[in-house]
Amino acid sequence: MASIEEKILLFIQEHIRVEGLTPFVSFFTHLGNAGILFIVLTVFGLFFVSTRKAAISSALGLVIHLIICNGILKNAFARTRPYEVIDGLQILIEKQPDFSFPSGHTSAAFAFAVAVFLNMDRKYGIFALVLAFLMGLSRLYVGVHYPTDVLVGAIVGVLCGWLGSKLADLLMKKSKNCKKVD
Numbered sequence: 599m600a601s602i603e604e605k606i607l608l609f610i611q612e613h614i615r616v617e618g619l620t621p622f623v624s625f626f627t628h629l630g631n632a633g634i635l636f637i638v639l640t641v642f643g644l645f646f647v648s649t650r651k652a653a654i655s656s657a658l659g660l661v662i663h664l665i666i667c668n669g670i671l672k673n674a675f676a677r678t679r680p681y682e683v684i685d686g687l688q689i690l691i692e693k694q695p696d697f698s699f700p701s702g703h704t705s706a707a708f709a710f711a712v713a714v715f716l717n718m719d720r721k722y723g724i725f726a727l728v729l730a731f732l733m734g735l736s737r738l739y740v741g742v743h744y745p746t747d748v749l750v751g752a753i754v755g756v757l758c759g760w761l762g763s764k765l766a767d768l769l770m771k772k773s774k775n776c777k778k779v780d
Contacts, residue, residue, distance in 0.1 A: 603744045604684045610738055611687060620739075624691055627736035630703035633660055636710035651766060652717035659709035659755075659762025667705040667754050672697040680744050689741040701743045701751030707733035708755025709762065716763045730755065 629635040640660065643653030677699035681689045696702070707730035715723030734752055737743040743751075 633706040655713035655763040655766040704734040704751030705755040709758040712759025
């Protein structure tokens with residue numbers, strides 16, 4: 599008997615995948631490889647005073663995500679990718695080199711999005727959260743993650759983005775205090 603997660607992935611494959619949408623989803627999901635989209639946006643944000651706090655928060659959140667998600671959780675749980683165990687599930691991108699749980703793409707996306715949401719105008723924060731949500735969905739669409747991988751990746755990412763923002767607050771406060779002493 600197939601688990602609920604298996605049924606969800608097979609349902610997506612049979613009823614949600616659309617030939618015309620697949621190239622866009624595959625391209626978008628690849629933008630999350632190694633967190634490249636979020637790293638580029640973070641570095642870009644460092645150049646402008648108006649986005650610097652969000653960028654610093656994001657950078658810290660992404661580093662925390664890398665340690666917790668990719669360094670600790672993936673290796674601790676060592677969950678096999680769904681395409682390796684679900685009969686009939688076809689992946690739309692190349693096989694992934696690491697473990698499935700939690701989704702690193704989703705975690706990085708939410709770490710970035712929460713940092714933006716907490717430190718910039720809400721319209722940018724909401725846009726970033728929508729992008730993060732779409733990143734998680736893209737991982738299901740291409741068949742490389744279970745739904746719980748994506749859900750936990752989102753939770754981890756939210757926590758990392760929040761923590762990155764709090765650490766940025768502390769660093770910026772300390773930096774201001776150091777300037778007053780000079």
